[in-house]
């Protein structure tokens with residue numbers, strides 16, 4: 552594996568999940584792998600879980616990790632080819648990335664979408680520029696369109712909680728929010744679910760919130776949340792802004808918030824969310840504080856997913 556940007560960088564999802572589970576049992580078994588290697592974690596946006604779990608994963612593998620809040624502490628980066636840099640940007644990615652590539656053996660980047668221009672965001676300009684100019688493996692810590700470390704964690708968490716021979720019914724449901732949020736987590740979860748293929752995967756959202764079909768492929772899509780929740784084994788809750796009329800909040804119907812009553816429709820489903828979560832807007836206290844919630848387990852599993860990805864890359868260096 553050269554880079555980790557999407558599910559397509561993984562040869563076999565189940566093998567990667569198995570490796571993550573192995574690290575959960577034996578965190579320090581590969582301490583030697585990262586000896587004398589350094590990883591750079593570059594953040595253009597805030598983070599709690601991704602930042603700390605990736606740092607811990609690197610440490611478990613014996614690697615030194617340096618975190619750089621590049622949006623606050625670095626020079627403003629320019630990404631446009633041929634830009635005349637008379638504005639606020641100070642340093643072109645063509646100049647910055649090769650230097651970061653000399654300092655680090657692996658570079659990890661968080662760069663959310665601006666949600667202003669669909670073409671700019673969906674071209675994954677930032678990730679692609681780092682891959683083009685840094686000359687070292689690049690790991691996405693959530694890009695403009697995807698969040699693969701989260702999705703690997705989510706598959707791992709589902710597998711850990713499913714012990715029947717049949718496929719679980721997994722429902723991704725849109726939830727209300729006060730802000731326009733990226734489609735990343737929903738795109739990525741859809742991409743991993745459809746690629747993995749070991750779940751009956753259903754997406755429920757209000758009419759205006761259709762996702763990019765590139766990621767939803769074989770999923771069943773409905774605008775009726777109640778219908779989707781029938782007999783669900785896992786319910787993944789997430790808000791996203793509109794994709795087609797890009798980055799907007801249209802209907803924000805509070806009745807889409809998952810409640811204990813709605814959960815009665817399911818097959819005693821476990822509830823998932825990537826966090827951070829707006830309590831009593833996206834998800835009710837009664838669910839988050841109940842045994843149905845897997846959100847803490849998911850967040851804990853971020854370490855093992857990151858460790859599996861980093862060790863797979865380290866083995867190629």
Ligand SMILES: NCCC[C@H](NC(=O)CCC(=O)O)C(=O)O
Nearest residue numbers: 693730732733735736825826827
């Ligand atoms: N890394 C996981 C989610 C990150 C981001 N959420 C947020 O920005 C929440 C912000 C807020 O609630 O104000 C998202 O949805 O992609």
Ligand SMILES: NC(=O)OP(=O)(O)O
Nearest residue numbers: 598599600601825826
């Ligand atoms: N789920 C997740 O990526 O959390 P952070 O944004 O806190 O890293």
